[in-house]
Amino acid sequence: MSPIPLYVVKSLIVFHDCKFHKLIHAGNDCPGIRIILTSSIDPSVQPHLRYSDYYNYHGAPSDAKRQCNLYSLHFFLQEQGSIKVENTTFPVKSSMLVFIRPGQIHSFHFDKKQQSPSYNFYFDLWPKAxxxxxxxxxxxxxxxPVMMEKELLTAIEPCPQVDALPTVHSLNGYPYLSDMIIDMNRTCNQPLESVFKRLLLDSMLLVWMLKWYNVLQNPTIEDSRIGKVIAEMERYPERRYDNRMLSEISGLEKSHLHKLFRQQTGTTPQGYAFNVRMRKAVSMLLESNLSVTLIAEQLGYESIHYFSFKFTKTYGLSPTAFRRRHRG
Known part of the structure; x- marks a missing residue:
């Protein structure tokens, strides 16, 4: 067997570092290349990067309401404008990541006089049957008003981990994720041999998604005072944390607390507490037989309707539909 080119070897080293439980192979094009890795993401996920570009959004007609047939990631570099996904509008922040699912209606809203740069990636997560x-x-x-034809959509499979990925997430505080995004885009535009370039890019995308998923599940907290707040939120997700309570837990004044918390987590204390409640809701829906009403009560919601509204807005499915899809 001829020596494996360096960039293929590098892709396998990256794979080894990320630990993903599935058999990765290059197919008939690269016989003999095999590696087994471990992780908590569904082993059926097989990312395939189809296209990447560096684009300046500037209020063009193509930024209007649209649908894409693939999964996509958009990494914005500066604070300007907004993006609307389905019925929710998100102000664009520096280092903000936007994850859009196949067929989701979305639009970009930017000042025509100012350009807003973004790294964009379009990919599959499962092969078509x-x-x-x-x-x-x-x-x-x-x-x-033209809608995407269903047969043009990439494969979409039931997967709790993918369904739980947020539409918007700040990468502030995670420079290695930002660097990997930029490196993926550069690699996509390098003149490498097609077979190995495809293997390398798909490997990089898989590693990036695993690292992103790990950040969402296990955010790195360096300041022990912020760590105390997060530990309290994880232990008591049903509580509503006002500024007085947060200050008592951390020993910090409001303004300093909020500044440190955003630096450490990329979001506000209220936003983090909400994400904890939603993750707990997913766990309870999948791992218990509690009714949706009881889950809402245990998470501190006085109204099941408001709980269902917030859950649906976060995951795109009602609690009942989410449970039915993933448990049958």
Whole structure:
């Protein structure tokens, strides 16, 4: 067997570092390349990066309401404008990541006089079934009122970990994730041999997603005072944490607390507490037989309707539909 090119070896080293439980192989193009890795993400996930670009959004007609047939990630570099995904509008912040699912209606809203740069990635997470029409190599877009044809959508499989990924997440405080995004984009534009370039890019995307998922599940907290607040939120997700309570736990004044908390986590204390409640809700829906009403009560919601509204807004499915999809 001929020597493996350096960039393939590097991709396997990165794989080894990320620990993913599945058999990764390069198919018939690269016989003999095999590696087994371990992680908590569904082993059926097989990311395939189709396209990446560095684009300046500037209020063009193509930024209007649209759908894409692939999964996509958009990493914004500066604070300007907003993006709307389905019925929710998010102000664009520096180092903000946006995750858009296939077929989701979204639009970008920026000042035509100012450009807003973003690294964009379009990819599959599962291969299409052999008995279904295969997708075009490049991403496809439709612009409302024209709707995307279902057969053009990439494969979408039930997967609690993917379904729980947030639409928006700040990468402030996680420079290695930002650096990996930029490196992926650069690699996508390098003149490498096609077979190994595809293997390398898919490897990089998989590693990045695993690291991102790990950050969401286990955020790194360096300041012990912020760590105390987070530990309290994780232990008592049903509580509503006002500024007085947060100051008592951390020993910090309001303004200093909020500044440190955002630096450490990329979000506000209230936003973090909400994310903890939603993660706990997912766990209770999948791992217990408690009714949705009882889950809402145990998480401190006085109204099941408000709990269902917030859960649906976060995950795109009602609590009942989420449980049915993942438990049958």
């Amino acid at each position: 052999s008995n279904t029409p295969q997708l075009p190599a490049m991403p496809r877009f439709t612009f409302l």
